Amino acid sequence: MNDKNAIKNALASRGWSQEKLALENGYKNQSNIAVLLKEKGSMGVDNLFKLLSSMGYEISVSEVAKELGTTSAGVKALVDLGLLELTKDGIEIIEHHNYKKV
DSSP: OOHHHHHHHHHHHHTOOHHHHHHHTTOSSHHHHHHHHHSSSOOOHHHHHHHHHHTTOOOOOOOOOTTTOSSHHHHHHHHHTTSEEEETTEEEEOOOOOOOOO
């Protein structure tokens, strides 16, 4: 998921329009948000943080195991292993306890 998809998903999850997001962030109208979501490249961490925060989301950064890397491939690997679950509220860490009877 990229930054623009994160904003689009958050808007859908909250039931917000681009217009509401614009007004909550001090923009004059919805077209400012549309431009951010359509232009090529990243919208920048500062914009991503500001927009998600206004919708009640937070961005967290945590260390990922070196062998998996810090890329989306690393996150996908953790999901594939069943260690992470992507939810509408973010990422949930799944605890597995493998006990063997002795």
